[in-house]
Amino acid sequence: MAMKNFTRLAATALIGVAVLTGSLSPAAAADKVTFLTSWFAQAEHGGFYQAKASGLYEKAGLDVTIKMGGPQINGAQLLLAGDADFIMGYDIQVLKGREQNQPLVTVASSFQFDLQGIMAHDDVADLAALKGRPILIAGSSRATFWPWLRTKYGYTDDQIRPYTFNLQPFFADKTMAQQAYPSSEPYQAEQQNEKVKFFLFADGGYPPYGSTIVTTEKMIAEKPDVIARFVKASLEGWRDYMKNPAPGNALIKADNSKMTDGQIDYALVKMKEMKAIDRGDAATLGVGIITADRYKQIYDFMVAGGLLDPKVDWHKAFDDRFVKDLKILN
Numbered sequence: 306m307a308m309k310n311f312t313r314l315a316a317t318a319l320i321g322v323a324v325l326t327g328s329l330s331p332a333a334a335a336d337k338v339t340f341l342t343s344w345f346a347q348a349e350h351g352g353f354y355q356a357k358a359s360g361l362y363e364k365a366g367l368d369v370t371i372k373m374g375g376p377q378i379n380g381a382q383l384l385l386a387g388d389a390d391f392i393m394g395y396d397i398q399v400l401k402g403r404e405q406n407q408p409l410v411t412v413a414s415s416f417q418f419d420l421q422g423i424m425a426h427d428d429v430a431d432l433a434a435l436k437g438r439p440i441l442i443a444g445s446s447r448a449t450f451w452p453w454l455r456t457k458y459g460y461t462d463d464q465i466r467p468y469t470f471n472l473q474p475f476f477a478d479k480t481m482a483q484q485a486y487p488s489s490e491p492y493q494a495e496q497q498n499e500k501v502k503f504f505l506f507a508d509g510g511y512p513p514y515g516s517t518i519v520t521t522e523k524m525i526a527e528k529p530d531v532i533a534r535f536v537k538a539s540l541e542g543w544r545d546y547m548k549n550p551a552p553g554n555a556l557i558k559a560d561n562s563k564m565t566d567g568q569i570d571y572a573l574v575k576m577k578e579m580k581a582i583d584r585g586d587a588a589t590l591g592v593g594i595i596t597a598d599r600y601k602q603i604y605d606f607m608v609a610g611g612l613l614d615p616k617v618d619w620h621k622a623f624d625d626r627f628v629k630d631l632k633i634l635n
Contacts, residue, residue, distance in 0.1 A: 356542025416515030
């Protein structure tokens with residue numbers, strides 16, 4: 306009996322040491338993951354915040370830290386430096402990175418189209434009508450949608466005015482238009498009783514996905530299981546956020562004190578109206594889907610616009626294995 310008790314005590318002691326050192330069951334420890342968004346917390350990031358708030362990441366064995374991006378933050382640079390495991394990116398960024406031998410890889414999308422567009426005053430009939438008018442765009446937009454607008458609608462570079470994320474120049478000049486997101490700048494205009502129209506580039510054929518999940522070749526080679534779990538939980542977060550956004554919204558407002566309920570509600574309405582997460586391929590293949598056909602379209606678009614060296618291997622810019630069989634339907 307004494308020997309049995311001693312054995313039991315010894316075993317208990319060993320278990321205690323193992324727990325303290327983490328050597329008994331390393332799989333029980335959640336994998337730490339850092340995700341960097343593209344901007345300050347907002348409804349357009351809701352799926353990720355929902356997954357964090359509702360325990361989807363925790364259930365997937367992940368300890369996820371969401372960091373906000375901003376105008377002075379280079380997400381790809383931080384990703385490649387190892388300061389983040391995933392970033393919220395965009396296809397043009399990834400393909401341009403591949404051109405510079407940066408091992409960036411898109412593994413999923415949030416939206417089936419880029420939410421980018423132009424906000425104009427309500428006398429403007431369409432994008433073609435803006436030819437010759439001043440347009441406020443950010444410096445980075447010269448290498449994304451601007452070449453497409455030039456080619457498609459005959460815009461010229463002398464129309465460009467610098468956009469500093471201040472709407473006052475737009476309000477002051479009735480001939481002016483500006484880049485915008487359907488859920489952001491139009492809401493601000495509405496608050497100022499300004500009548501505006503919004504034109505979504507995707508409706509005119511602009512092909513990129515929106516708010517993609519981007520990682521590195523190294524991450525794919527070394528931690529494919531972490532990627533699979535992060536992608537699945539994030540896309541489940543998007544599905545749930547569009548149905549009951551309260552948990553995600555609480556975290557969004559905790560991260561971004563300037564975000565209001567009115568702005569979030571407006572954004573949700575717009576995302577649902579546009580079917581941002583379940584339009585096109587996502588209606589049948591599931592939320593977050595990316596396809597080779599679509600990536601070839603993006604590559605062709607960039608090459609045709611002089612934005613990309615045709616020698617770039619576009620196949621390496623995406624990896625669909627993490628989404629193609631999920632079929633998470635909204």
